[in-house]
Amino acid sequence: MQQTLEPVITAAWLAAWDKGDLDALDALMAEGYTRTSKATGATVDLAGLKAEIASVREAFPDLRTTLDDIVVGEGTVAVFWTSTGTHAHEYLGVPATGLTVHTRGSNILVLDPRGRVLQETVTWDGSELLAGLGIRPLRGIAAPPAPEPEDEDAQPSLDTMKAFNRQxxxxxxxxxxxxxxxxxxxxxxxxxxxxxxxxxxxxxxxxxxxxxxxxxxxxxxxxxxxxxxxxxxxxxxxxxxxxxxxxxxxxxxxxxxxxxxxxxxxxxxxxxxxxxxxxxxxxxxxxxxxxxxxxxxxxxxxxxxxxxxxxxxx
CATH class of the missing domain: 2.30.110.10 (Electron Transport, Fmn-binding Protein; Chain A)
Known part of the structure; x- marks a missing residue:
């Protein structure tokens, strides 16, 4: 199993992340595939994963990934990786810095009976790229924004805040x-x-x-x-x-x-x-x-x- 899976995972992974060949993931992923980030709790399907890869590659067009280790278990695979790229275009609302980032993470893959990836859990999310550049959110950058309070009395009025600042x-x-x-x-x-x-x-x-x-x-x-x-x-x-x-x-x-x-x-x-x-x-x-x-x-x-x-x- 290990001898079969490692080259398949490596080929599809590098084709998608390093070359932008997103369709290379199709044969690797099972129907109903989901990917969950431990950092944010967000879950996406295969289309969401492809959109994320495309967004990262647009911002870091020279992105290169090294698969440091692939550990195959009974129905699971752990992938440990390192990526390097230059922040050449806007990403997550942050203008290009021209700086080089080094980031690493690990993914746990759960396989279906046919050996395709059914579920994936990743320790990493896109904000790690910005954190590697010294750009950090005061609140989680990938987390959904908190809802605005419905009660207008829950916060001072704009005029009150202006009066406060004038002091x-x-x-x-x-x-x-x-x-x-x-x-x-x-x-x-x-x-x-x-x-x-x-x-x-x-x-x-x-x-x-x-x-x-x-x-x-x-x-x-x-x-x-x-x-x-x-x-x-x-x-x-x-x-x-x-x-x-x-x-x-x-x-x-x-x-x-x-x-x-x-x-x-x-x-x-x-x-x-x-x-x-x-x-x-x-x-x-x-x-x-x-x-x-x-x-x-x-x-x-x-x-x-x-x-x-x-x-x-x-």
Whole structure:
């Protein structure tokens, strides 16, 4: 049985995953075949499996798989595998990063009396590809979204949330990166320090920003804390200008990230993880370079900008 099954499984598996020959699975799978992911609990049929493979191959067109081991039992087969590929196209709503991923998993196959696969349980799901790139969901990326609460009183109104946010005072930053040789950036106040040892920071970016895809494909980014006299710069980076950097002076950090001249402080940081949070992505970054000018920072509250050097100590 083992001598018969191993080459059949290997040939069909590699033809489908590595070459995109999805019909190669037809002779391997029994009628009524189902595939269940332990990671999400989701179950699909053969058509669903083919759709998943097609989606992965579109996003990782150079995907290559190694079958590390195939263990044949009485009516069951365990398959252990490793895959490598380059994230060249959008996958699960995440723009291409151009990064290479290595992922591995195991599948348990239950056979029918004719030796075809009737049921399959897999430890892996598509989000593992993104996790291998440092992109993680705040909630399971493949899990169905939680239903919206029917009771309108179950959450604050939009006006209440706006009023709450207006009470919070923040600094003003410009987050920067490069798309090829072209500098890109956006104004953001969703920034904070995570830790000093190691030096970690986070910044939250809306997915609709024109800078967002470039951030995903970058290994580093710049974060510039604007000074009190840089209000015109805020307007530039809050705009939809096609070439924002034509209007400001800047220089490159050690890893090429644009750092804005005369900022109160600037850092260049290596992107280490990207957490998906519905409409936004939270970038967790390790600081690799810092510049501090010492100028008074700009302060933002309730839609207005203030001179951070004029604060009254309590």
């Amino acid at each position: 919070f005072i923040t600094g003003v930053t410009v987050v920067t990166t490069k798309e090829g040789d072209r500098p890109k950036g956006l104004a953001a106040n969703a920034y904070c320090s995570v830790s000093l040892e190691p030096p970690l920071v986070l910044v939250c970016v809306q997915k609709t920003s024109s800078t967002y895809p470039a951030l995903f494909s970058s290994s580093h980014l710049g974060i510039n804390i604007l000074g009190a006299d840089q209000k015109p710069t805020v307007g530039v980076f809050a705009s939809k200008s096609p070439d924002k950097f034509a209007e400001v002076d800047w220089h490159e950090g050690p890893h090429g990230s644009p750092l804005i001249d005369c900022s109160a402080a600037s850092i260049e940081a290596e992107i280490q993880e990207r957490f998906q949070a519905k409409t936004h992505t939270v970038f967790i970054c390790r600081v690799r370079h810092a510049e501090v000018d010492g100028a008074a920072p700009m302060v933002y509250k309730a839609g207005h900008f203030f001179d951070g050097g004029q604060l009254v100590e309590l």
